[in-house]
Amino acid sequence: MQSAPRTVGVGVDLGSSATTVSTRRSDDRPETRHYDRDDTDGPNVALAEAVRDAGQHASSVALTVPAAWKSTRRRAHAEAAANAGFDVAVLVTEPEAAARYLAEAEGAQPHPGGPLIVCGLGAGSCNVGVVRREGDRYRVEAAKSAEDLGGRAFDRLLLDHLAARHRAIDPEFWNRVADPAETALRTGLFAEVRRAREHLTEHPSTAVRLAAIGREVRLSREEADQCLTPAVLRIMALVEEVMLEARIGADERTALILVGGASRTPLIATVIRHHLGVQPVLPEFPELVLAEGAALAALARVEETAAAADTAPPERLRTSPGVLVTAMMVGIAIAAIVGAALMNRDPGDQGGADAVTDDIGIGSLPIEAETTEPVATTEPTTDPAPTPEPQEEDEGEASTVPDASPLDSASAASASAADVAAPSETEATDAAVPDVTGVSLADAKRTLAEAGFTNVSAQGERRTGADHDHCATTAQSPGGGKRAGYDDPITLSYVFVGNDDC
DSSP states (O other), X not given: OOOOOOOEEEEEEEOSSEEEEEEEXXXXXXXXXXXXXXXXXXXXXXXXXXXXXXXXXXEEEEEEEOTTOOHHHHHHXXXXXXXXXXXXXXXXXXXXXXXXXXXXXXXXXXXXXXXXXXXXXXXXXXXXXXXXXXXXXXXXXXXXXXXXXXXXXXXXXXXXXXXXXXXXXXXXXXXXXXXXXXXXXXXXXXXXXXXXXXXXXXXXXXXXXXXXXXXXXEEEHHHHHHHHHHHHHHHHHHHHHHHHHTTOOTTSOOEEEEESGGGGOHHHHHHHHHHHOXXXXXXXXXXXXXXXXXXXXXXXXXXXXXXXXXXXXXXXOOXXXXXXXXXHHHXXXXXXXXXXXXXXXXXXXXXXXXXXXXXXXXXXXXXXXXXXXXOOSSOOOOOOOOOOOOOOOOTTSXXXXXXXXXXXXXXXXXXXXXXXXXXXTTOOSEEEOOOOTTSBHHHHHHHHHHTXXXXXXXXXXXXXXXXXXXXXXXXXXXXXXXXXXXXXXXXXXXXXXXXXOO
């Protein structure tokens, strides 16, 4: 017997200098791999293995994006991921990914409802956001980005410091370093400065090798801090701007997490602690945080989709008014025949109502009563029914004349039934259709079902430039606010990125 595919979430952090792929299965630890930009095949292999192991239909791929990015840049980022071999199902903002990681992997759940500041410092940019958790949802309240802050900017500052301090060693060498045309020389030297900067995160000093001239120069952490202080203060200013925009109160319990490889720089945590009075959370591997958080988001999406399918509200069945009228009239006809039988009984009969019911059980009703045509909702005619000719009585019995004939009773009963069974003018058979454009397809269907509209169909198309998120409802027919019958068809249109798992 073949086992069902295991549910797996795949998180992808497509950075400017490296790509991180993390796979997360239910109740398992994540498997995360970090690839440099030069390794173009590694990320594709990692994703292929994750999907193959879990089963393609049980997987969801989430791609992280800075929260400050607009839809145009998000689409371009998703297209870049698709070109790299990642069939993205959902985009996850970096603050949400970091918050999910903090709650799950670190076990350091922030104060419920309290703000979490996420400061992401990668190779090419600094992205700061404020996110709050509301149940199982994460809401980003503010976000800002700086494209000229990051690890590369740090390396340029450090290289400028080394060139100014050690220029006398070999002026011609430093002139070549300053020349943009010296691509190979500059690339190798920047890689060495980056290694030295990362080494200083755990050591007080390090050696910087100048391979082109066979020399080494020393660089201390104190020197590095002096060089990087202006850039770190700009990061702090960005954090304060985001906090102000998110209206974080002075008395609110605030947490802050550092993510991205460049956030290891000790000076960053020192400055934040000094300015905010908050001890930042610095994970052991900050460069893996976003991918692992995105994997958690992807896994949650798979589980939410499965739960929604299991708990989908059943379609509401509505009875047609015509059926109600017909059923009511059949019941009235039965009552009229019973009444007629009671009126024709001998007054001395002591059998009672129970005896009558036994004598004219349902099985003995005239066939005509079962094949009565549907009753119109117009008022019944008032022409008097013909009076039946009197029947001869047996000798010795008194002649009994009822006050009304059975047909008269049936006619009166029919008239009363028509008045009672006709639909009320205030009975709701239609309603205004809710406006569900802009929300997710699942939320749109849920809103319509709660309003009583269950005949809903959806048509999806791959995103081709419209400014909408994955699975967003873009149009509906009838439009929001228009009245429609509860059983009338409603058509929704939506867009999707990558796989259509909406």
